[in-house]
Amino acid sequence: MSPAPRRGRSALVMAVASAVTTLGALPPFLLGAQAVAIRDDLGFGLGAFGVAVSLFFATAAVATLSTSTLVDRMSRGLLLLLAGGVVTAGGLAMSLLVSGWWSLMAVMVVLGLGNAACQATANSLMARTLPPGRRGLGFGVKQSAVPLAIMLGGLAVPTTGALWGWRSTFVVTCCLGVVVMLGAVGLLLRGRRRGSRRAAASNADLLESPPTLPLVLAALAITLASAAANYVGAFAASWGFEVGLTPSQTGVLMAVGSGGSIAIRVFSGWRADHRHGANLPVVATQMWVGALGCLGLMIDAPWAVWVFGLLAFSIGWSWPGLLLYAVARLGRDNPAQASAAIQAGAFAGGALGPAVLGGLSGAAGFPVTWAVAAGCFALAGALILLSRRLFTADLLARPPREPFTYGRSKVTPPREP
Known part of the structure; x- marks a missing residue:
């Protein structure tokens, strides 16, 4: 062809x-x-x-x-x-x-x-x-x-x-x-x-299935990160209105954040096709940027909502595609099994984030909840790096029958995840 x-x-x-x-x-x-x-x-x-x-x-x-x-x-x-x-x-x-x-x-x-x-x-x-x-x-x-x-x-x-x-x-x-x-x-x-x-x-x-423990850790990571990210998506506009933004401005904030998230997700995927692995550290970095954005949202000022809200929404929520791509590659002959664990974690975070963190914001206030959301992002990034170490060890112990493909070459570098 x-x-x-x-x-x-x-x-x-x-x-x-x-x-x-x-x-x-x-x-x-x-x-x-x-x-x-x-x-x-x-x-x-x-x-x-x-x-x-x-x-x-x-x-x-x-x-x-x-x-x-x-x-x-x-x-x-x-x-x-x-x-x-x-x-x-x-x-x-x-x-x-x-x-x-x-x-x-x-x-x-x-x-x-x-x-x-x-x-x-x-x-x-x-x-x-x-x-x-x-x-x-x-x-x-x-x-x-x-x-x-x-x-x-x-x-x-x-x-x-x-x-x-x-x-x-x-x-x-x-x-x-x-x-x-x-x-x-x-x-x-x-x-x-x-x-x-x-x-x-x-x-x-x-015949070959993905290793269980690193897959569970990655699923837990995306549950935490997805809970925090969905809370940002659901409540950033409400917090913006509380600190002085108009409804129209909060609408623009969400629209620009969505557009930025789309652009960075596509760019991250394109870059992954031109890189010999090492995708999970990028995922962890994006989650830590989300943590930084949530910490910045603790500042009670309209400018902080604009700056850190866009940071948390566009970069802090740009990792789902890259994480799914990396784990599906490591799923061996069962890519759906591997990606299903990640997808289920994302769904669990979508269910828990707005409910649990939303309830916390009503009980303790937005600044406290932004700090908790930042902690979720930070812990998720650490779990991703830990799962990467275990995925790499599994690749060395069980080399794939078919080498991973990058563009036109077939290689399996030890830093694949």
Whole structure:
């Protein structure tokens, strides 16, 4: 295959993975952006609303961990069909059936399952379809879907939500899920025509698994960092308003922070493709920058919110794609199993961060909570470096059957992680 078609195919895979990830991650941000209208319509308070969002992430975490082995054995078409089907069902139920708190909880469970399926599908596409020299960029683009979902959730309020009500935004996600299902059917039909012998052989050959202890440490690290980062995303605007920013200024702050996070995630992935490993130290550094940003947010001044808020949001939350890329490479023949542990940690942090740290900010105030969030970031960076040492030791003890690929060369330098 010539370089131009190969680049075009890689770009298509990245676009599909990013779109599927955005679709799965969108529901809690749609809820958050339309919180006032939804709570008024369904008749419950802010605490119950927070439980609904946390339940979404908790369901995704449990589903990701419990199905990782199965994901490695499913075809791309079947994964896409499953992801699209669950998202479609959740969007349809949200737009037609939700009438109170309990029904909202049930639908958020379904949407959490859809998010887990979307993330697993996208991670599998990245790890098994992209050429090795483009996977870092691919994971960077794919993980840019979360800040993109935040932006889209905000845009839904003055557009679709204002014209037809909050339920109409979930009609849109339902329709997008149908599009994903149609694309999956096309993939399945094409795969059936070509036969699946090669895929079956590769599935039977899944022999090597990632080492457990460093994977657990990396998952714990992303749980802590994700809790802190999601707290920044959820409460930086509230803190800005408290210290003197206007609602419009806090909106600009979140939009610029989201844009910066997207840009740095993509750049970090691109750089990973041009580096011989050593990705996890970069992840740790980005987390420590997040700690610095949170410490700076303790300053009760508008300028500090601008400077340190953007620092924490754009650089301090730029590590998800790079971390997923690094761990998926070290997943040997089970990249979905390796990335599932990291993805589950991110979901757990998404469930715990706004709930636990949000409650702490209400009880002890924002400055104390910013200090705790900084501690979460700092500890997460230390755990990443510890997991790197253990990953490196495992590489030396169990050299991979196929050397890692960097661009056009195949080498396995001892500093790979």
